[in-house]
Amino acid sequence: MEYLARVNPKYFAAIHQCAAKGDVRYYLNAVQIERHPQGGVLIVATNGHFMGAIHDPDGWIADGRDSVLIGTVSKRLLSACSARKGPDSRPPAKLWIAEKFSLVSSLDDTDEEPEMFGDPSHLTEKTDLIDGLFPNWKRVIPTKRRTRVEPFPCINGEYLEAFNKIGVLLTGRKCFGGGGMRIEPSVGDGAVIVRFNSNDLIDRFFGVVMPMASEPLPSLLPAWAASEAEAAKAAEAKAEKAAKPAKAA
Template sequence: MAYLARVNPKYFAAIYQCAAQNDVRYYLNAVHIEAHASGGVVIVATNGHFMGAIHDPDGWIAPGVSSILVGAVSKRLLSACIARRGPDLEPPAVLWIAEKYSLLSSMVDTSEEPELFGQHAHLTERTELVDGQFPNWRRVIPAKRQPFEGQFPCINGEYLGVFNKIGVMLSGQKRFGGGGMHLEASAENAQIVVRFNAFDLIDRFVGVLMPMRGDSVKTILPGWAMTEAQTVETKAA
């Protein structure tokens, strides 16, 4: 069976964290892989409330195939994708994707397709391609920076936790506390762009987080945290 795509396994496992789980919109339960005009592929997933996308410059998609949707995958495959070493004591290098299965290999040379159970094969797992239309993910990304006056939107802390997990997976660190996350809203109550402040990720990964509805916060601090002078100043304003 011919392979349809190959990607960085760490990238795939990380972006999979943004996919929906058991959503009736079945195409949101999948990871979208599409060809990029400048080379390589873009790997994208979203649950409709937040999204993660990464450019894999070394990724590949078969000629004549513009994109594929990879359905739900096992925890075993995801774990193997981010493992430091596989059965051959080498780190996973490439995730090959066919119509009915995916193969994780440590063989860096991609000029030849790997053998299903060759010495470099870490795991061969059954996967399924989803027949559906993935949303136009570029529509939800702000086209340009638009400074605004107002309050930063409310955000879902659980999704921030997912982005932190993605940072850990992509960086290979046990904690992603070094560079941190850069959050930017293009306008009040608009989408929030998430980027990782790390030299090898800042221009490779982008996330989008939809804001939550929340009550307006009238002061930067609650009253009990203010000094007497701040309280007087706030009342005067």
């Protein structure tokens, strides 16, 4: 039995939210695990419109490999990866990946490879590696944040909903999708960066959402709301003026 990679199962289930579902571009349905030059691995997935990536400092990939591309996985495997406890009443600790299957184990000690059907093995499920090239995801990452005031780009709300699920999966906190999201637009018409307002994740995870084509908004508010807001401000100013004591003659 030869394992090719090992990652945090919670990370894998979370990043899988960004993979395509049934796309004819089969490599977009997959999750990429790749070696990180500073140690550990990166877990990346994209459907071509938005993307998530996380650094797993404790992840591992076999010698002689720079990356592993895992094809479409079952709901059972994703559920086992994100479960609070497994059959042995312990939380999942590692996802081990081989050429034809993946195994979720509660053993945190990685000195020994887990047995396929041992007590700590929560689930052994068939998976397939993809012999193909994952998109060069680094090309879409902006490096400069927007600093001057300009309209925020139009983005697909479903992708923000997916990032909300990712935040819950990664932190276990349903409140505010894992503590809240920080959304940073890049310069010009570039991508929008998503990061989580969590001490554990702020320097580990990031997402990218590509902007949608849209006409610029002519104003901050629609005309009817703008007129209401202006009328309310005028009335407030009038009331404040009336409340001021008259100056002595």
